[in-house]
Structure formats: structure tokens, C-alpha cells
Amino acid sequence: MRISTRGLHEIPSLEKQKSEDLYIGSLDPLQSDDRLTRVPAFNKERDVMALVMTLQDMLPAVQEVTTFDYPQACAAMRDIGILLGSIKRHGVEPVHVVPSLEDRLNLLGEVTNLPPRDTLIHYVRWNPEGSRLRTYTGTEDEHQLIKSVQVAFHPLYEAILSLHDLYHVSLDSSEFSTLCDQVISQFEGMVHGVVNAKRNVSPQYFAEELRFYFDPIQLNGREYLGPGAVEMPVFLFDHILWSCDVEDETYTAFKKAYVPYNQAMVRDLYAAYEQRPSLVSKAVQELSNGDDFCETRLESAKSLVRLFNLLKSFRAPHKKLADKAYEHAAKDNYREKGSGGYEPGVLHYILQLNLNALQNLKARIQVYERK
Ligand code: HEM
Structure with missing residues (x-):
């Protein structure tokens, strides 16, 4: 018997998925292209303060998040995610140092129909190539x-x-x-x-x-896993x-x-x-x-x-x-x-x-x- 696909979300063709991935990769809704190039150095120096300030600088207001369409929300989550993983790497819960994160991440999660943090899809499929590639270490x-x-x-x-x-x-x-x-x-x-x-x-x-x-981060009183393979x-x-x-x-x-x-x-x-x-x-x-x-x-x-x-x-x-x-x-x-x-x-x-x-x-x- 054929597995019913009634009521299921559309299964996009591979071509459609690839071009959507490239498009999301090309977006920089939080103007973080330059800011994120400094993250590997902050991580190397274990400079948590600089990481937190970078996150605070690029975090959009709730009002702004509500104007994001799906691709913009995916790209924004991808960029915030690099800071979440970086801050947590040094033993600090991001939401403890930036409590306003929770609202914004929950909203972004809603628009993207994904968890309220970055996933492997953000880190790999939606990561732009070349000099705009987002990394934690730059290695x-x-x-x-x-x-x-x-x-x-x-x-x-x-x-x-x-x-x-x-x-x-x-x-x-x-x-x-x-x-x-x-x-x-x-x-x-x-x-x-x-x-x-x-x-x-x-x-x-x-x-x-x-x-x-x-590593997982705390949010909404529970853990959310990080973007591992x-x-x-x-x-x-x-x-x-x-x-x-x-x-x-x-x-x-x-x-x-x-x-x-x-x-x-x-x-x-x-x-x-x-x-x-x-x-x-x-x-x-x-x-x-x-x-x-x-x-x-x-x-x-x-x-x-x-x-x-x-x-x-x-x-x-x-x-x-x-x-x-x-x-x-x-x-x-x-x-x-x-x-x-x-x-x-x-x-x-x-x-x-x-x-x-x-x-x-x-x-x-x-x-x-x-x-
Ligand atoms: C240095 C490279 C890698 C290491 C050390 C590594 C390590 C691990 C470990 C320890 C797990 C167990 C689950 C967990 O993380 O809690 C796991 C799961 C998994 N990893 Fe990796 N991994 C590596 C690279 C990759 C790559 C390149 C891919 C895909 C191309 C991949 C795909 C998976 C998958 C699909 C699982 C789920 C388990 C399964 O289906 O067998 N990993 N990996």
C-alpha cells in the first residue's frame, strides 16, 4: 500500500532545495558578515565578553524579527547560532548572559518551523561559501x-x-x-x-x-542540541x-x-x-x-x-x-x-x-x- 502523503508538507525537489539553500546563504539580515569574521579570534582568546557583546550588537529587536520572511529568519538564526555555540563552548549558557535571547529565538524558530536554535542545516546547508563562511574557529x-x-x-x-x-x-x-x-x-x-x-x-x-x-544550550527550561553531523x-x-x-x-x-x-x-x-x-x-x-x-x-x-x-x-x-x-x-x-x-x-x-x-x-x- 502506498504511504499516504496526504496532509504532509510539500516534498521539495532537490533543485528547488539547492537554489533555496544558495539564496539563504547569500543573505545577511543582521549585517553580521564583518562581525562574524572576528569570532574565531575571540574563541581562540577565550574572550567571552567580546562574544557576548557581538551577540548583543547583532540581536534583532522583536519587532524586526516579526518582519523577517522565511529565508531571512533562517539566515538570522544561522548567524546567531555561531555565537550561541561559541559562548557555550566556554562554559557559559547564552541565555544566562543575554536573557532577551529567548523571545527572539522562539520567534525565529516559529518562522523557520525548526527548533528555537541553529541546527546542522543552518551550519552546513545555509552557510555561505568563501570569505563569508561562518565558522567558530576559522581552522x-x-x-x-x-x-x-x-x-x-x-x-x-x-x-x-x-x-x-x-x-x-x-x-x-x-x-x-x-x-x-x-x-x-x-x-x-x-x-x-x-x-x-x-x-x-x-x-x-x-x-x-x-x-x-x-554542545546543547538551555532555553525554555530545557536543552536544545547543537548542530552536530x-x-x-x-x-x-x-x-x-x-x-x-x-x-x-x-x-x-x-x-x-x-x-x-x-x-x-x-x-x-x-x-x-x-x-x-x-x-x-x-x-x-x-x-x-x-x-x-x-x-x-x-x-x-x-x-x-x-x-x-x-x-x-x-x-x-x-x-x-x-x-x-x-x-x-x-x-x-x-x-x-x-x-x-x-x-x-x-x-x-x-x-x-x-x-x-x-x-x-x-x-x-x-x-x-x-x-
Ligand atoms: C572527525 C569527524 C567525526 C567524528 C569524530 C564523529 C563522531 C560521531 C559520534 C561520537 C557520534 C555519536 C552521536 C553523538 O554525537 O552524540 C556520531 C554520530 C553520527 N555522525 Fe559523526 N563524526 C564525525 C564526522 C561525521 C561526518 C563527516 C558525517 C557525515 C558525513 C557524520 C555523520 C554522523 C551520523 C549520521 C551520526 C548518527 C549515527 C549513525 O547514523 O550511525 N559524522 N558521530
């Missing part, structure tokens, strides 16, 4: 971290939309393998992202410096492919923690697949149905295995990267949790669940081959 490592996520973001989005289409195709159709190969080539962007991070981001620098800019909707890809019907409290809580940090279309798709069999469960069911043997069905199932292997090609090296970074963190007695509030052990846990689902599919294929 090559941070540039490369942003680039690593940038090369992966749109391909992941494309892969999710194609996977959503694939969900509705039967294993008996030759279209299944073709579409599956399309998802595979789109998801490769995630692998490229991790390869770039592995080559160009020092795990030690990440562990000792960069990750602290992505963990917010990428890989959890939605998993959800559709193999995990929407996996009853695992830890992983379900993990996925649900990041849903709100994504745009409406991701949130809608996540909800639409809850209470559904995953694509893999559907495939296993199709392989178990009837006594007949169909070559196309077998080929389709094997292409699903290739897709799983690619997911592993993202997860296994990414886990190694995270383990290496946190080795440094442990040596220096830093706290062990990642920006998403999870310990790196969660990566092993997810990878294991991922492999279990793959194993289940492979076992079913073996039985089918003997038919």
Missing part, C-alpha cells in the same frame, strides 16, 4: 568538517526520496534493482563525506576543540530501509531525539513510516510468499543486500573515526558524550542492529535460492 579542520557534511547532505536527501519510491515497488519488478542502484549511487555521498573527514579533520582537534561548539537524517534512511518496525527502545529514542532538528518533510516522512513494515521486512515477506521461484525477485533482493553493504561502508569507517577521536578525549579526561548527547558506543550499537537486519535478509535469500 582548516573546521572548513573540512563543514565540507564533509556538505558533500553528503543533498545526496542523502536524494537517496531518501528514492528509497521512499523504492518502498512501493515489488521485488518482482525489474524496476526494483534499477531504483535500488540509483539509491546506492546517491547514498555514496555519505561515504565520500566520511572519507573527506578521515583525510582532512584531525580526530584529536575534533575531540579537544571542535565538538564543544556543538549526528542530526543528519540518516536515521530516516534507516527507518524506511530496516528500522521503522524494529522494537528497540534505545535506537527508537536515538532516532526520535533528532527528528525535531530536521525540516517538516523529514519529520512527516518519519511519522508516515511509524507502524509500518520496513522495506526489508516487506522484502523478506515477499521472499517467503508462495512456492514459485522468480529470478527477478531474487535479483531484487540481492540488490537490497548491496544497498545494505553501502550503509555499512558509511558506518564502519565513521565508527573508526569517532573511536579514534574519543581515544584522545579519554586520554585527556574530557567527558565522553558526543554533541548529540550519546557516547560513541551508540555507533557500535546502531551498526550491530544494522548488521542484524542485513543478516536476516541474507538468510531469507539463501532459503529462497534453494527453492
Whole structure:
């Protein structure tokens, strides 16, 4: 049965999303282009006072925020976000030193239909290129971290939309393998992202410096997570492919923690697949149905295995990267949790669940081959 998209937010085409991203990147509604170039030096000098004054200078009045349209509000949140992460990096809660933040952030969150703070989308997709790039540290490592996520973001989005289409195709159709190969080539962007991070981001620098800019901040009496790569909707890809019907409290809580940090279309798709069999469960069911043997069905199932292997090609090296970074963190007695509030052990846990689902599919294929 086709997953209903009635009542869901519009799913924008990739082209539309890319041009909107570029447009938001080009905006400077708080006139912060110059001001933000000084942030890396303030962070290096741990000059919290200068960071707070910069934030106060650029913070728009409530009246001004109400005049912002959607793209302006996204760009304004992106720029305020650089100061939020910077101030928090030095152990200070931004809202404690600038109480008027709460009103403005809540308003910006409403206009953008996103949380009342910056997300990975602000930091990566809406961050302008070149000399206007917003960073906390201005270092090559941070540039490369942003680039690593940038090369992966749109391909992941494309892969999710194609996977959503694939969900509705039967294993008996030759279209299944073709579409599956399309998802595979789109998801490769995630692998490229991790390869770039592995080559160009020092795990030690990440562990000792960069990750602290992505710490949660207090607002409205609760915590809001910072713009770490963990917010990428890989959890939605998993959800559709193999995990929407996996009853695992830890992983379900993990996925649900990041849903709100994504745009409406991701949130809608996540909800639409809850209470559904995953694509893999559907495939296993199709392989178990009837006594007949169909070559196309077998080929389709094997292409699903290739897709799983690619997911592993993202997860296994990414886990190694995270383990290496946190080795440094442990040596220096830093706290062990990642920006998403999870310990790196969660990566092993997810990878294991991922492999279990793959194993289940492979076992079913073996039985089918003997038919
Ligand atoms: C030095 C580089 C990196 C390190 C040390 C690192 C570390 C981590 C850690 C510790 C987590 C666990 C959750 C948490 O943060 O609380 C995590 C999750 C995650 N990270 Fe990274 N990461 C790095 C780069 C990247 C890049 C470049 C991408 C994407 C292209 C990425 C995508 C993800 C995703 C999607 C998750 C969620 C878990 C999963 O789906 O397996 N990370 N990362």
C-alpha cells in the first residue's frame, strides 16, 4: 500500500532545495558578515565578553524579527547560532548572559518551523561559501568538517526520496534493482563525506576543540542540541530501509531525539513510516510468499543486500573515526558524550542492529535460492 502523503508538507525537489539553500546563504539580515569574521579570534582568546557583546550588537529587536520572511529568519538564526555555540563552548549558557535571547529565538524558530536554535542545516546547508563562511574557529579542520557534511547532505536527501519510491515497488519488478542502484549511487555521498573527514579533520582537534561548539544550550527550561553531523537524517534512511518496525527502545529514542532538528518533510516522512513494515521486512515477506521461484525477485533482493553493504561502508569507517577521536578525549579526561548527547558506543550499537537486519535478509535469500 502506498504511504499516504496526504496532509504532509510539500516534498521539495532537490533543485528547488539547492537554489533555496544558495539564496539563504547569500543573505545577511543582521549585517553580521564583518562581525562574524572576528569570532574565531575571540574563541581562540577565550574572550567571552567580546562574544557576548557581538551577540548583543547583532540581536534583532522583536519587532524586526516579526518582519523577517522565511529565508531571512533562517539566515538570522544561522548567524546567531555561531555565537550561541561559541559562548557555550566556554562554559557559559547564552541565555544566562543575554536573557532577551529567548523571545527572539522562539520567534525565529516559529518562522523557520525548526527548533528555537541553529541546527546542522543552518551550519552546513545555509552557510555561505568563501570569505563569508561562518565558522567558530576559522581552522582548516573546521572548513573540512563543514565540507564533509556538505558533500553528503543533498545526496542523502536524494537517496531518501528514492528509497521512499523504492518502498512501493515489488521485488518482482525489474524496476526494483534499477531504483535500488540509483539509491546506492546517491547514498555514496555519505561515504565520500566520511572519507573527506578521515583525510582532512584531525580526530584529536575534533575531540579537544571542535565538538564543544556543538554542545546543547538551555532555553525554555530545557536543552536544545547543537548542530552536530549526528542530526543528519540518516536515521530516516534507516527507518524506511530496516528500522521503522524494529522494537528497540534505545535506537527508537536515538532516532526520535533528532527528528525535531530536521525540516517538516523529514519529520512527516518519519511519522508516515511509524507502524509500518520496513522495506526489508516487506522484502523478506515477499521472499517467503508462495512456492514459485522468480529470478527477478531474487535479483531484487540481492540488490537490497548491496544497498545494505553501502550503509555499512558509511558506518564502519565513521565508527573508526569517532573511536579514534574519543581515544584522545579519554586520554585527556574530557567527558565522553558526543554533541548529540550519546557516547560513541551508540555507533557500535546502531551498526550491530544494522548488521542484524542485513543478516536476516541474507538468510531469507539463501532459503529462497534453494527453492
Ligand atoms: C572527525 C569527524 C567525526 C567524528 C569524530 C564523529 C563522531 C560521531 C559520534 C561520537 C557520534 C555519536 C552521536 C553523538 O554525537 O552524540 C556520531 C554520530 C553520527 N555522525 Fe559523526 N563524526 C564525525 C564526522 C561525521 C561526518 C563527516 C558525517 C557525515 C558525513 C557524520 C555523520 C554522523 C551520523 C549520521 C551520526 C548518527 C549515527 C549513525 O547514523 O550511525 N559524522 N558521530
